[in-house]
Amino acid sequence: MDRLLLVALLVEGGVLLALVAALWRARARLAQVRELAEAERVRREAALCAEAAAAERERIYSDLHDDLGAKLLGLIHGAASAREADQARALLQDLRDVVTRSRGTPGTLGDVLADIRGEAAQRLAAVGIGLAWQELDELPDPPLDNERALHLHRIVREAISNVIRHAQARRLRVRLRFSGGQLGLELTDDGEGVESSPGRAGAGMRSMRERAAELEGDIRWTPGTEGGTKVLLSMPIERAQAAA
Numbered sequence: 001m002d003r004l005l006l007v008a009l010l011v012e013g014g015v016l017l018a019l020v021a022a023l024w025r026a027r028a029r030l031a032q033v034r035e036l037a038e039a040e041r042v043r044r045e046a047a048l049c050a051e052a053a054a055a056e057r058e059r060i061y062s063d064l065h066d067d068l069g070a071k072l073l074g075l076i077h078g079a080a081s082a083r084e085a086d087q088a089r090a091l092l093q094d095l096r097d098v099v100t101r102s103r104g105t106p107g108t109l110g111d112v113l114a115d116i117r118g119e120a121a122q123r124l125a126a127v128g129i130g131l132a133w134q135e136l137d138e139l140p141d142p143p144l145d146n147e148r149a150l151h152l153h154r155i156v157r158e159a160i161s162n163v164i165r166h167a168q169a170r171r172l173r174v175r176l177r178f179s180g181g182q183l184g185l186e187l188t189d190d191g192e193g194v195e196s197s198p199g200r201a202g203a204g205m206r207s208m209r210e211r212a213a214e215l216e217g218d219i220r221w222t223p224g225t226e227g228g229t230k231v232l233l234s235m236p237i238e239r240a241q242a243a244a
Contacts, residue, residue: 082126082127082128083127083164083165085126086123086126086127086161086164086165087161087165089122089123089126090123090157090161093119093157094154094157097150097153097154107143107144107149108141108142108143108144109139109140109141109142109143109144109183109237110139110141111144112144112149112152112153113139113176115153116152116153116156117133117174119153119157120133120156120160120172120174121133123160123164124160124163124164124172127164128170129163129164129169129170129171129172130170130171130172131171131172131173131174132171132172132173132174133174134173134174134175134176135175135176136175136176136177137176137177137178137179138178139176139178139183140178140237142237142238147214148214148215151211151212151214151215152211152215152235154207154208154211155208155211155212155219155233156185156187158204158205158207158208159187159208159231160172160187161204162204162229163187163189163191163228163229166191166192167189167191167192167228167229168191168192169189169190169191169192169228170190170191171189171190171226172187172188172189173186173187173188173189173226174186174187175188178237181236181237181238182234182235182236182237183234183235183236183237184232184233184234185232185233185234185235186230186231186232186233187230187231188224188225188226188228188229188230188231189224189226189228189229190224190226190227190228191227191228191229192228205221208231212233212235215235215236216235216236217233217234217235217236218233218234218235219231219232219233219234220232
């Protein structure tokens with residue numbers, strides 16, 4: 001009898017321990033499920049907030065573009081001269097850059113250069129200045145994030161603004177080179193030339209230097225081979241990107 005009682009107690013104790021262990025495992029699984037559910041809830045709430053913020057930002061940018069853009073277009077069409085119209089056109093493009101950057105739509109170097117070429121051709125043609133676009137080397141086509149694309153756009157836009165407003169030029173030549181991991185961009189006009197001394201540089205030239213620095217590049221102004229001013233910009237393109 002004693003043996004049977006002992007066996008029964010042992011069996012009962014084992015069952016009890018198994019039940020306790022199962023209970024702890026169930027509680028652990030329940031806690032894990034709760035943690036996962038909470039994490040999913042937080043993720044969904046964050047996604048909803050981000051979506052709402054993006055929608056509101058898009059609405060603001062659209063309203064800004066529609067309102068300010070319409071006013072700038074009015075200035076373009078009502079300008080007293082082609083050069084005044086170009087100032088409004090450059091401001092309108094700056095506004096569009098902000099909207100495009102906010103939407104997070106990066107492209108490749110080739111996309112950016114094509115946009116720059118199209119904008120330059122339009123602006124220069126509107127004031128009767130010819131454009132010669134020359135790509136002297138086979139250029140790589142790596143992805144270019146929005147920030148770098150914006151800096152490159154703004155540098156070239158400011159250089160063209162200087163040609164239109166100050167150089168009295170009839171022609172602008174743009175040359176592109178790629179060598180040693182460096183993209184070289186050269187803009188040469190046949191106008192009157194500008195002061196290239198760093199100590200006398202205006203706000204536009206300082207901005208161009210700052211943007212070139214953001215690109216980890218360098219920018220210089222020299223007398224042009226066609227009688228005006230030459231702007232020389234160099235910026236690195238990663239070898240891994242260039243090979244992509």
